[in-house]
Amino acid sequence: MTSDGNRQITLSQRPVGYPTESDFSLVESPVPHPREGEVGVQAIWLSLDPYQRGRIRGGASYAAPVELGEVITGGVVGRVIESRTPSFQVGDIVEGPLGWQEYALSDGRNLRKVDTTMGPLPTALGVLGMPGMTAYFGLLDVGQPKPGDTVVISAASGAVGQVVGQIAKIMGCRAVGIAGSQEKIDYIVDELGFDAGINYKTENLDTALATACPLGVDVYFDNVGGVVTDAVLEHINTFARNVICGQISQYNLEEPEPGPRNLGLLIIHQARMEGFLVFQFAHRYEEGRQRIAGWMKAGKVKYREHVVEGLENAPRAFMGLMRGENFGKLLIKVSGE
Numbered sequence: 393m394t395s396d397g398n399r400q401i402t403l404s405q406r407p408v409g410y411p412t413e414s415d416f417s418l419v420e421s422p423v424p425h426p427r428e429g430e431v432g433v434q435a436i437w438l439s440l441d442p443y444q445r446g447r448i449r450g451g452a453s454y455a456a457p458v459e460l461g462e463v464i465t466g467g468v469v470g471r472v473i474e475s476r477t478p479s480f481q482v483g484d485i486v487e488g489p490l491g492w493q494e495y496a497l498s499d500g501r502n503l504r505k506v507d508t509t510m511g512p513l514p515t516a517l518g519v520l521g522m523p524g525m526t527a528y529f530g531l532l533d534v535g536q537p538k539p540g541d542t543v544v545i546s547a548a549s550g551a552v553g554q555v556v557g558q559i560a561k562i563m564g565c566r567a568v569g570i571a572g573s574q575e576k577i578d579y580i581v582d583e584l585g586f587d588a589g590i591n592y593k594t595e596n597l598d599t600a601l602a603t604a605c606p607l608g609v610d611v612y613f614d615n616v617g618g619v620v621t622d623a624v625l626e627h628i629n630t631f632a633r634n635v636i637c638g639q640i641s642q643y644n645l646e647e648p649e650p651g652p653r654n655l656g657l658l659i660i661h662q663a664r665m666e667g668f669l670v671f672q673f674a675h676r677y678e679e680g681r682q683r684i685a686g687w688m689k690a691g692k693v694k695y696r697e698h699v700v701e702g703l704e705n706a707p708r709a710f711m712g713l714m715r716g717e718n719f720g721k722l723l724i725k726v727s728g729e
Contacts, residue, residue: 696720
């Protein structure tokens with residue numbers, strides 16, 4: 393391999409409330425070399441995602457937590473630079489959960505070769521990666537939108553939300569996005585083609601939802617939870633589908649907020665609220681990638697990326713993600729392509 397050391401970001405202590413830089417450590421270890429059946433990968437791009445907050449909290453969840461001293465979990469696009477398996481060749485571009493580090497080993501079972509004809513490399517972690525698959529299957533399979541439906545998306549300018557809104561439009565729906573700045577609202581409406589946008593920081597949510605959704609809400613794609621979700625539920629229609637994808641408003645609270653207290657609305661409207669994990673659709677990822685890539689080529693799906701240079705800046709960028717400071721899919725550029 394091409395370096396004397398492997399820089400890694402590890403968990404030094406479990407965050408209490410919002411993460412701080414002292415929760416992470418930048419360490420250096422020897423660059424690993426593959427054994428028989430393994431490949432060595434040099435990271436090019438690292439994905440930062442809200443789910444990582446749960447992984448460093450500890451406790452029971454859908455995946456094992458990161459232990460103290462371990463490399464932080466994260467998706468990576470990288471280049472195979474050593475291979476001791478016929479499944480991968482030196483130079484292959486791969487994607488997998490290799491963590492916050494410059495070099496990693498894999499037995500190949502958690503790697504996929506990236507089809508570089510589908511889009512630029514970072515899209516393998518964004519619109520054509522886990523966030524894109526989350527948007528595609530979460531909306532189409534869980535939300536089941538029908539032409540003419542009103543679809544409301546919280547965190548609408550984020551990596552998942554921006555794709556959900558555009559797919560909703562492709563499906564013949566009215567797309568209403570909720571975000572936290574006028575710049576983000578302008579982007580989803582003027583650039584992505586959402587029908588309306590609501591700034592939850594400056595507008596009265598109840599009034600704004602009534603204006604933006606005059607026929608009520610048929611599908612709510614929930615990325616945030618909390619008071620935003622409480623407000624949207626007041627506007628759902630009969631047989632509405634509430635897709636629970638994320639709850640980022642709750643991830644950094646030292647004590648959980650009370651609620652939700654208006655679930656009686658689900659009874660009144662015979663509505664459904666369903667959580668999901670994108671991994672349940674893993675056997676269909678290729679379907680999702682091919683379809684989104686086709687929409688991209690046709691100009692029907694656009695995306696925005698927020699790029700931060702340098703592995704050492706991952707903790708600070710992640711702290712910003714938890715506060716909504718990113719604009720679009722947050723990525724760390726680890727090395728040159």
